[in-house]
Amino acid sequence: MTVTTYAKKTFFLLGLPLILLTLWWVASAGSTNPFWPSLQTILQAFPETWTMERLASDMVPSLARLGIGFSLAVVGGIVGGTAIGLSPTLRALSEPVLEFFRAVPPPVLVPIIALFAGYTGWLGKIVTIALGCLWPILLNTVEGVRGLEPTLTDTAKSYRLSWWRRLLFVVLPGSSPRIFTGARQALSIGVILMVISELFGANRGLGASIVQFQRSFAIPQMWTGIILLGLIGVLLAAIFKVVETRMLAWYMGQRQIERGE
Amino acid sequence: MSSASATLESPATSGPKPRTRSRRPRRSRGVWLGIVGVLIVLVGAETLSRTGIVNPDFLPPVTEMYATLFQMLGEGWFWESLWLTLRGWAVGLGAAMVLGVLAGFVIGSIPFLRAFTNSTIEFLRPIPSVALIPLVVLLWGTQPQSAFVLVVYAAFWQVLVQVLYGVADVDPVARDTARSYQFGPLRIARSVIYPTALPYIMTAFRLAAAVALILEITAELVIGVPGLGREIGIAQSSAAVPETYALVIVVGLIGVAVNLMARFAEKKMLWWHPSMRSEHS
Secondary structure, eight states, X not given: OHHHHHHHHHHHHHHHHHHHHHHHHHHHTTOOOTTSOOHHHHHXXXXXXXXXXXXXXXXXXXXXXXXXXXXXXXXXXXXXXXXXXXXXHHHXXXXXXXXXXXXXXXXGHHHHHHHHHOSSSHXXXXXXXXXXXXXXXXXXXXXXXXXXXXXXXXXXXXXXXXXXXXXXXXXXXXXXXXXXXXXXXXXXXXXXXXHHHHHSSSOOSHHHHHHHXXXXXXXXXXXXXXXXXXXXXXXXXXXXXXXXXXXXXXXXXXXXXXXXX | OOHHHHHHSOOOSSOSGGGHHHHHHHHHHHHHHHHXXXXXXXXXXXXXXXXXXXXXXXXXXXXXXXXXXXXXXXXXXXXHHHHHHHHHHHHHHHHHHHHHHHHHHHHHHXXXXXXXXXXXXXXXXXXXXXXXXXXXXXXXTTSHHHHHHHHHHHHHHHXXXXXXXXXXXXXXXXXXXXXXXXXXXXXXXXXXXXXXXHHHHHXXXXXXXXXXXXXXXXXXXXXXXXSHHHHHHHHHHTTOHHHHHHHHHHXXXXXXXXXXXXXXXXHHHOTTSHHHHGGGO
């Protein structure tokens, strides 16, 4: 019984990916088109291209900038979002302004920030990532705080929970599902900005080196870069999901009960 | 919607009618406060720049940005770039919506396909579409196809995943109720699945519209596909600071318009849905 369940699970998990990879392998096998090298060539180029030194000099700075920028956005978004969400006046005051900033496509921040700080160091890149990630977290926090069950907040008030306790035990947990929604959107924007910020200004970093491969027509190497970026995206999404499931376990359980499953 | 869907949806807890009177003054107060907020930001930025607290070479006075903006409105290249950007956005978004909804309905309604494709979708979805930039540059250079591929790739996953959620979110109780009333599969699809999935499709549209705009502008800015994004890049590299800001403002306003349009479409399509009706509270 368990063996068949495992077999089934493995089949569903790996079936399609294996089929697709095989198709790619076969279809590209004798490829003479320089833009589409065979999968074999790409896979062979991978370990040669992404040696430990290269990973340390390109990937680590990229991810570090992403991590710093994203964390700043999370802190700023939650603090700002809670403040705006709790005060109707502040919300009305800031709503159109926030709508505008949210609507500006984050990549156009790069030229603006480049005006201020130039674009060679870490600072400009981190600011770009942080500003791009800020809006989805901020706006979702506002929505989450605003959407709190009034009975819940009233009960907390009538039990005379202090302001801080209400914030810590009622407001923040209550809005955390929305905060996570915002953070998830922000993470994918952050990865995009991590790459884009490196396309400007001669620098090290994943984005920079992939463009370098492309410009020097090192096509298999370029492909390994694309695959590496893909893997990073997948890995970050997976880590995010683990954190989210752990922190929102209560919420998911509650939803399941509500839906009668 | 037939009466069938009305019985299956939970009734709205509060009709909007009795609230309108008390809501109106609050709403207009909100609008006024919003205008005040915008003015504070504009005046604040103008002051920062005029007093030199922020170097006006980096942040020109807001009035100057808008003067440049109005000047641009009289120039042909501006309108052409605007048209190219909007066209690229709309075409890419349309393609992604069609593909995403079709794929979502097919995959979502066949349990085997859903389980079989799940791992692949979860893997492909988080791949940042900007990773494809070097490839599309090689294939199409600065032609609009480059932007099209990036836009469709990015927006497609947003749509697909939402539609999958939507098809999966059909309330089992509602479906069983419909079954026990001997509804045929077509009628279930129309009165149970469609009303459940539609809000998700509209959400997908809203998300995809924003993502499509981001990728269209990105492609123009980074690759040099003709459009407003490219003009921003050109303005910045030729140190035309007010133009850079003016174009960024235009792009932001397009973004606002896109969001408003998506929300308007949502309201129009979902006026009957509880989530819309309870928004009045």
